[in-house]
Amino acid sequence: MVIGVLALQGAVSEHVNMLSQCGVRAKLIKEPADLQDIEGIIIPGGESTTIYKLLVSEQLLQPLKNLIQNNFPVFGTCAGLVLLAQQESLGGLNGEVKRNGFGRQRESFESLIDVEGFTEPFHGVFIRAPYLKEVSSDVKVLATLVDGRIVAAQQKNVLVTAFHPELTMDNRFHELFVKQMIATSEFVDN
């Protein structure tokens, strides 16, 4: 199995390492031709405005958007969540996102969080992180903070976390993406 990691800017190598821990080969995605022969794609953490501008200038935005609309499996962390929740950007997740939702860097934090379907809590690393304010009824909320802010969610083929599993040693989200979402994917390449 080969999974793409969008490699325009951000924590790319960290996701590549996570995938290799899951026994999966990663392919760096820098231009539309790279989208061939992958079974899913990860949108890494980074600066969402920068990644968005590069998606547009590399003419990757529309092809990726089309794939996601056709049920192509995608996993976005932090900036990836922002891009997937903004309909004018990648879209795919029906919810309202609050960028830099916790404040500036000095408010960045680590916290153990309970995740739907995981027996043990997950080490959440939040860096100038966004959160989801509201999601539509077709979105399954996977984790909320005590104050109700949504920080992990899944909508069919789209998985998002506001925090960075790629900065930890814990590959449960990557396993979920690879072993469940891609394994049961309804994506049909036409």
Next chain:
Amino acid sequence: MSKTGTTLVKRGMAQMQKGGVIMDVVNVEQAKIAENAGAVAVMALERVPSDIRAAGGVARMSDPAMVEAIMDAVTIPVMAKARIGHIAEARILESIGVDYIDESEVLTPADDTYHINKNEFQVPFVCGCRDLGEALRRIDEGATMLRTKGEPGTGNIVEAVRHMEKVNEQITQVKAANHNQLVMFARNLKAPYELVKEVHDSGKLPVVNFAAGGVATPADAALMMNLGADGIFVGSGIFHSENPAKFAKAIVTATAHPTDYALIAEISKNLGSPMKGIEISTLSAEQKMANRGI
């Protein structure tokens, strides 16, 4: 329980900047140009390094009002510079909420013995280095991001190349060393043994390392990325060029695609003049900023 100011969130913040360009800006208008061009962060300062060089005198932390105005104007992270060893300037910048502090040799050093104990701060720090010893000493003090020193404000890439190659060469040597040699490396590098051992075991620096000091063109940015830089700082190179918005965008593209030379050729066409630049051998030892705070 949630914890702020941890090493993981400080180092992680720098990891999120990888593959990006951090641009020096002196006002809100420039900050917006940088953000529109795709900068991953801006460095807010009153004068870019080449102007600091030209002005002479003591260079200090920028006016907090100016830094705050830039923080209000853009959504990307905002960094600011404190003088080497100037704990009070750093605390002031932390109190207004800048996202990263550059303890920078571009400003006039305030302490010729000690750097800031950066471990005590909530806000993360980036520091310059010319070799692995400097890099590990700064990490020991709590720096969670590094950059080459280069020779700031010259528009001349040679010093940044030298510093990046030196760090890489020493990492290669440390990787291959046995126990006794690691002890000697720690001694010669004037760096803690534990950090030397960490580099030996992992084969890399424990924090992100950007290129800085002399980047003036998209080709310079591509060169530094190919030498192993995790990203690029551009100081005077953008806003002292003939067409800042175009230069900024072209340097962002070259940093994201450092081996796509056909693309870099395309974006380098008709860019106009880069900043003028200074030949390093014309600088006296006192004029070299890279020699400060080693």
